[in-house]
Amino acid sequence: MQALLDAIAQMDAPTDAGRIFHGRGGLHPGCEQWALDAFPPVWLLTRFQPATDAELALVHNALAARWAQLQPDEPLNWVYQCRQAGQTETRLMAGAVPEPHVVTEHGARYLVHLLKGQNHGLFLDMASGRSWVRAQATGQKVLNLFAYTGAFSVAALQGGAKQVVNVDMSAGAMATGQQNHALNGLQAGASFLAHDIFKTWGKITRSGPYHLIVVDPPSYQKGSFVATKDYLRLMRRLPDLLRPGGRVLLCLNAPELSANFLRDQMQEAAPELEFEQRLPNPVAFADVSDERSLKVLVYRAPELAAPSATAAGR
Incomplete structure (x- = not known):
């Protein structure tokens, strides 16, 4: 999962919603099951097979370290979702998710819901x-x-x-x-x-x-x-x-x-x-x-x- 950790270490503070790491594209061998998305002010980590506690701890430490550099006065908010064989597990790992949660894309505003199901609204x-x-x-x-x-x-x-x-x-x-x-x-x-x-x-x-x-x-x-x-x-x-x-x-x-x-x-x-x-x-x-x-x-x-x-x- 080193490619995911490297992407986190290099990412910028997002303004619009968007993908940060796309392991499913096959361009990062060994990371095919990982995806990381920004739904400001929340990060969403998705894995298409269960992640271990040790793996999640590595991601948390990487996100916390980068966020402390990018936005030292803002809390880290992130959600983990596991999708496997039609089953979905979603966990709030740190911080909070706004309610309502509104994100932007090219000047448009959209409601999203990261803690409910696989489809998040956008x-x-x-x-x-x-x-x-x-x-x-x-x-x-x-x-x-x-x-x-x-x-x-x-x-x-x-x-x-x-x-x-x-x-x-x-x-x-x-x-x-x-x-x-x-x-x-x-x-x-x-x-x-x-x-x-x-x-x-x-x-x-x-x-x-x-x-x-x-x-x-x-x-x-x-x-x-x-x-x-x-x-x-x-x-x-x-x-x-x-x-x-x-x-x-x-x-x-x-x-x-x-x-x-x-x-x-x-x-x-x-x-x-x-x-x-x-x-x-x-x-x-x-x-x-x-x-x-x-x-x-x-x-x-x-x-x-x-x-x-x-x-x-x-």
Whole structure:
């Protein structure tokens, strides 16, 4: 775990939420089970196998030493979470976690909850996707599928989106999404629909068509979405939901599925949509294999065909 300790010794005092050490990327042999994130003013250490008390003591000493250099007048706050075989153990190791706990990213504010479950309210690896949406959103009508706590919607509205329709099965996530919008002074422009998209698309279709659709589902969540069987069903709907020239942002965080999985599925389900680009992941999430890392692909619907000279003269 020396690479993790070295990263702690060299880190700066964070202002935005972000990843500090990404062992899962495979660039630090022997540290594949470790991740360290900053959710100021709290550090979150995650291990994907149980850590020993001795290992946790080493991390604590490293964090305490560095924090004493960076912020000698501030307390050290850090949380440890172990994730293994679907089980999660979370412990407050030092200090405290604010309640409410609000973090920032590129000027946006988000509620997070580090002591509850595996999903903390903001997926840090999707920062580049949010930046892209913010840059594309001016004047656009946006559909945000699997919206979770609405971070893409906040980014879109901050980028000048005209309207965002947020859809997620979880009413609790939608409620947090509404709080996130209020935190950012976004009192208009967003709607929130707690809804299972596979039961009916009627409400979603009636609010369209859309200039931009964000699709950021879980890769495997029983009763919600399983990428290997559900992505194709979803993709078949996209052409009817997009305006001519509209874009869709497809996201997939499944190490076992490559970007070609998305490309092949799209070619089968909606061949008229044209692949534009794959967005780069944040540098902090560098991976030894692009195909194991987060996949974020952009597709575009065809533009309306220009009328022929003959038709224009009629």
